[in-house]
Amino acid sequence: MNPVLFFILAVLLVASALSVILQPSPIRSALSLVVTLFLLAVTFLLLDAQLIAALQVIVYAGAIVVLFLFVIMLLNLQEEPRAMASFGTQCAAVLLGSLFLLALVRFAVAPLRPPASAATAGMAAAVPPGFGSVATLANLLFTQYLLAFEITSVLLLVAIIGAVVLAKRRLV
Amino acid sequence: MNVVPISWFLILAAILFTIGTIGVLVRRNVIVIFLSIELMLNAVNLVFVSFARQLHSMDGQVVVFFVMTVAAAEAAVGLAIILSVFRNRETVNVDELNLLRW
Amino acid sequence: MWIVIGIAAVKTLVVIAMVMGLAGTLGWIERKGSAYIQDRVGANRASVFGIAAAGLVNTIMADPLKFLTKEDVIPTGVDRLLHTLAPCVSLFPVLVAFAAIPFGDVLQVGGRDINLQAVSLNVGILFILAMLSLGVYGIVLGGWASNNRFSLLGGIRGSAQMISYEIGMGLSLVAMVMTFGTLDLQEMVRAQGHLIGGVVPAWGIIYQPVAFLVFLTAGIAESKRAPFDLPEAESELVAGYFTEYSGVKYLMYFMSDFIEIAVVAALVTTLFFGGWQVPYLLRDGFHFPWGTAVLLPQAVVAVLQILAFLLKVVFFCWVQVLIRWTLPRLRYDQLMAFGWKGLLPISLVNVLGTAVVVLLLQASA
Numbered sequence: 001m002n003p004v005l006f007f008i009l010a011v012l013l014v015a016s017a018l019s020v021i022l023q024p025s026p027i028r029s030a031l032s033l034v035v036t037l038f039l040l041a042v043t044f045l046l047l048d049a050q051l052i053a054a055l056q057v058i059v060y061a062g063a064i065v066v067l068f069l070f071v072i073m074l075l076n077l078q079e080e081p082r083a084m085a086s087f088g089t090q091c092a093a094v095l096l097g098s099l100f101l102l103a104l105v106r107f108a109v110a111p112l113r114p115p116a117s118a119a120t121a122g123m124a125a126a127v128p129p130g131f132g133s134v135a136t137l138a139n140l141l142f143t144q145y146l147l148a149f150e151i152t153s154v155l156l157l158v159a160i161i162g163a164v165v166l167a168k169r170r171l172v
Numbered sequence: 173m174n175v176v177p178i179s180w181f182l183i184l185a186a187i188l189f190t191i192g193t194i195g196v197l198v199r200r201n202v203i204v205i206f207l208s209i210e211l212m213l214n215a216v217n218l219v220f221v222s223f224a225r226q227l228h229s230m231d232g233q234v235v236v237f238f239v240m241t242v243a244a245a246e247a248a249v250g251l252a253i254i255l256s257v258f259r260n261r262e263t264v265n266v267d268e269l270n271l272l273r274w
Numbered sequence: 275m276w277i278v279i280g281i282a283a284v285k286t287l288v289v290i291a292m293v294m295g296l297a298g299t300l301g302w303i304e305r306k307g308s309a310y311i312q313d314r315v316g317a318n319r320a321s322v323f324g325i326a327a328a329g330l331v332n333t334i335m336a337d338p339l340k341f342l343t344k345e346d347v348i349p350t351g352v353d354r355l356l357h358t359l360a361p362c363v364s365l366f367p368v369l370v371a372f373a374a375i376p377f378g379d380v381l382q383v384g385g386r387d388i389n390l391q392a393v394s395l396n397v398g399i400l401f402i403l404a405m406l407s408l409g410v411y412g413i414v415l416g417g418w419a420s421n422n423r424f425s426l427l428g429g430i431r432g433s434a435q436m437i438s439y440e441i442g443m444g445l446s447l448v449a450m451v452m453t454f455g456t457l458d459l460q461e462m463v464r465a466q467g468h469l470i471g472g473v474v475p476a477w478g479i480i481y482q483p484v485a486f487l488v489f490l491t492a493g494i495a496e497s498k499r500a501p502f503d504l505p506e507a508e509s510e511l512v513a514g515y516f517t518e519y520s521g522v523k524y525l526m527y528f529m530s531d532f533i534e535i536a537v538v539a540a541l542v543t544t545l546f547f548g549g550w551q552v553p554y555l556l557r558d559g560f561h562f563p564w565g566t567a568v569l570l571p572q573a574v575v576a577v578l579q580i581l582a583f584l585l586k587v588v589f590f591c592w593v594q595v596l597i598r599w600t601l602p603r604l605r606y607d608q609l610m611a612f613g614w615k616g617l618l619p620i621s622l623v624n625v626l627g628t629a630v631v632v633l634l635l636q637a638s639a
Contacts, residue, residue, distance in 0.1 A: 006176045010184050017188050020207055021195030027356065027418060029204050033211065034411070036188075040214055047181075047225045052236050054400035056217075059240050062407025064210065064247045066437060069414045071251045072203060073430055075258050082265065085198050093197035097190045104186040113179045122226035124175040132233065134397065134457060140234050152241050159245035166252035169259075 005046065013039050025079040030068050037061040048132040181222035188215035202254055202264045206247065213243045281388055286373075289392045292584075293372050296536040297529055300591050302333040304532075307592065311599045341525035349421055349518050356419035361519065361526035364412020368533040371405040374398040375540045376460040378550050378580045379557065382572045390550075390576070391460050398459035399447055402541065406443065406496060410436045412530060413498075413505070413515050420518035428515040431606060432498055432505030438610060439502075442492040442617035446485035449621070449628045450545050453481045463549035467556070473563050475553045478546035484624045486546045488617055493538035494594060495613065497531060501601040502609055539590035547586055550579040 016039065019032035037060045044053035084090060130136045141149050188211060195208030217236045224232025258264055306329050309316025318329045320336035348357055378390030395401050410433045417429010454462045468476045479486045495502040505515060516527045543549055554562050555578060559569035570578075604612065 003176055006180060010180075013184065014187055014191070017191040017211055020211055021191060021199060021204070025353065026201055026203050026207075027353070029207050031356075031415075033207050036211065037214065040218060043218065044221050047221050049221045049224065049233050049236075050397050051400070052217075052221060052233050054397050054404055055237065055240060057404035058400065058407050059244060060210075060214070062404060062410070062440075063437065064244055066407075066410050066414065066433060067247060067251055068203060068207065069411075069418075070430070070433060071255060073414065073418055073426060074255070075264065076426075077201070077203065077264065080201065080265070082200055082267070083204075085200060090198050093194050096197070097194040100193065101186055101190040104189075105183055109179050109182045109186065112182065113177070122228060123178055125228070127225070127228055131228065131230065134400075136230055137233055137237065140230050141237065145234050145238075148238060152238060155245055156241065159248050163248040163252040166249070167255045 009039060009043055009046075013043070024083045026072050026077050027069065030065055030072065033068075034061050034065050037065065048127050050132045051134045051137050052132070178222050178226045182219060185215045185218040185222070188212075188218070200265050200267055202257075202266055202269070203251075205266065206250055206254075210243060210247070213239060277386075281386075282392075285388075285390070285392050289372050289377070290369075292377065293369060293533060293536065296584075296587065296591070297532045298334045299588065300532045300535060300595075301337070302330055303588075303592055304595050304598075305329060305333055307595045308599045311596070338525065341528075342522060344521040346521040346523065347518070352419050352421045352518070356415050357518075358523070360412055360415035360419055361523040361530070363415055364409070364530040365526050365533070367405040367408040368530050368537050371402055371537050372533075372540065374401045374459055375537075375544055376463055376549060377583050378576050379464070381576045389460065390580070394458075394460065396458050399451060399457045402459075403440075403444055403447065407440060409496070409534070412527070416519070416527070417515040420515070422518055425515050425517050428505045428517070432515055435498065435502065435505060435609060435613070436496055438613040439492040439495040439617070442488055442613060442621050443496065445618070445621035445625055446482075446489040446492070447545075449482055449485040449625050450478060452625070452628050452632055453478070459544055459549075463544055463551060466548045467551050469554075469563065475548060475551065477548040477551075482546070482624070482628070484620065485628075486542070488621045488624065489545070490538075490542055492613075492617055493542065494597060495609070497534040497538060499531075499535065499594060500598040501604050503598075504603060504606050504609060535591055535594050536587065539587045539594065542590050543583065543586040549586075550583040552578055552582045555579065 013036060016032050016036040020029050020036060023029045023032060037056060041053040041056040041061070044056060085093070192208045192210075192212035192215060195211065196205050199205055199208065217239055220232040220236045220239070222232075224230060224236075254264060257269065261269060263269065306316045316329055317332040320332040322331050322335070348354060373392040374395050376389075376391035380387045380389055382388075413429055413432040413436065415429075417425045417427075417432065420426070420429075450462070451457055454465050456462060456465070462478075466475065466477050470476050470480065474480065498505055516524060519527060554560050555575060557572060557575060559567060559575065561567045
């Protein structure tokens with residue numbers, strides 16, 4: 001993947017992620033999240049993950065965030081005057097966040113920097129044919145990860161039942 | 173150099189994750205907190221897909237598949253809880269949802 | 275490399291021109307067709323130098339000009355960015371969905387095979403599903419950004435309807451993917467060129483009639499056309515989620531409505547009716563099953579196939595117009611019950627049946 005393209009995507013991603021947490025109106029936050037998800041789907045496409053990119057748009061941007069928007073519209077949430085925590089809390093959060101980021105980069109990412117040969121070798125080499133395609137992923141899902149797949153279906157059933165029961169209007 | 177090393181993707185994912193964490197800590201609207209949690213989940217998805225690409229292993233993408241499914245289930249149940257709470261307390265500001273605080 | 279970019283650009287322009295042409299023609303079909311169904315004449319007043327062209331001048335020239343020159347009214351108290359963004363977000367997915375739809379086989383020009391599809395995607399069906407899922411945002415934003423109770427209600431209803439019928443559409447697409455074994459739309463159309471028993475063209479509808487009915491119904495519901503148009507019903511909610519839009523924004527919503535009809539028609543054609551396939555027409559000419567072969571130059575074959583595609587799409591647009599002006603509107607709870615308790619179980623059973631049949635055929639082969 002081209003470094004220039006990566007930088008453009010990275011800048012846009014960080015900008016839209018900041019927009020998610022900084023916008024006072026919840027609808028605009030949700031829409032910024034849609035933009036972020038879309039940009040991530042483009043990133044996944046460039047990382048040879050076609051099915052995951054399509055699923056990202058269909059499931060995340062097309063269903064989950066629509067659900068969020070639905071709830072925001074149902075509750076008619078406008079901008080509120082106390083959208084953010086107090087200034088002290090904001091400072092503490094940013095400080096802790098920066099410390100966390102530094103720790104992550106120093107301990108988790110640094111060993112993987114170039115010129116460690118493994119850092120670029122795998123990314124530079126071409127992927128095997130069929131990598132990221134639907135057939136390969138489906139094959140893995142139905143053979144090696146079958147148990148997780150079945151448990152996920154039960155999880156989704158439980159989530160549906162739970163959501164319906166919780167959101168039902170009591171007829172008392 | 174025409175290749176993007178994996179550390180760049182990891183740093184980008186770390187930045188997105190941190191932004192999500194700051195969002196959870198700073199925002200007072202429950203729904204925006206949920207959106208920040210989704211942002212964190214997506215940062216993790218980026219890490220998995222990058223490693224899948226580097227190690228030429230589809231297992232990373234399978235994990236992303238399951239993360240997306242779990243995120244969908246969690247969003248559905250979480251939003252149902254928020255609806256329920258809103259019906260009782262008329263607010264979605266976490267500062268006012270403090271019945272369990274001592 | 276510049277040749278490749280040039281070919282891609284030309285294909286994109288051709289697809290855009292085709293889509294705009296289809297949308298305009300569809301507008302005319304809608305007005306004149308509905309008029310003749312309702313035993314009246316329809317729009318025929320606007321004319322250029324006395325030529326009214328049976329309402330074409332009115333619908334394709336006068337109406338867009340009227341919309342473009344009207345005042346753009348933005349109500350007070352709305353979020354201006356969202357109000358302006360909503361029609362654009364509504365138009366974008368339906369236009370882009372056409373990129374994956376093949377409108378011809380190949381065009382052999384100068385020793386090069388040009389695949390007549392704007393973008394060759396090997397996950398074409400997933401791309402179409404993704405664009406259909408994004409169509410909800412136009413409604414959601416339009417309803418929210420209008421600062422109007424009726425719009426909000428129309429937006430909530432419209433988005434709930436769209437996400438409910440997406441599932442029926444997706445499952446019928448799954449059945450088609452199982453039948454053809456590929457997600458690539460161009461490969462699916464090519465596979466429909468085979469002949470069953472040497473005589474009957476292997477069009478999708480022969481393999482999957484139930485999926486066709488489910489897909490057509492769900493497609494009409496997705497584009498919120500009657501009988502599923504309660505979110506924008508004139509007698510119930512003023513104009514639903516586009517009450518507060520005027521001028522260019524209204525034109526964009528209107529156009530996205532028509533282009534979505536064209537997308538549904540194009541998908542039905544591609545998946546179930548052979549796309550650009552003319553029965554018995556191969557790349558070098560007609561090869562009839564009783565032996566006669568009429569050889570034609572490749573360019574003529576390509577033109578015939580493109581014409582066949584356009585004719586089929588226009589036919590299905592006409593079918594949708596006919597359905598709109600014939601059936602009464604469904605009430606909202608009937609609509610949701612039909613989607614969840616009607617189409618979803620039917621398409622699930624269809625997928626199950628298709629899976630059983632495919633496995634049996636594979637086992638016996």
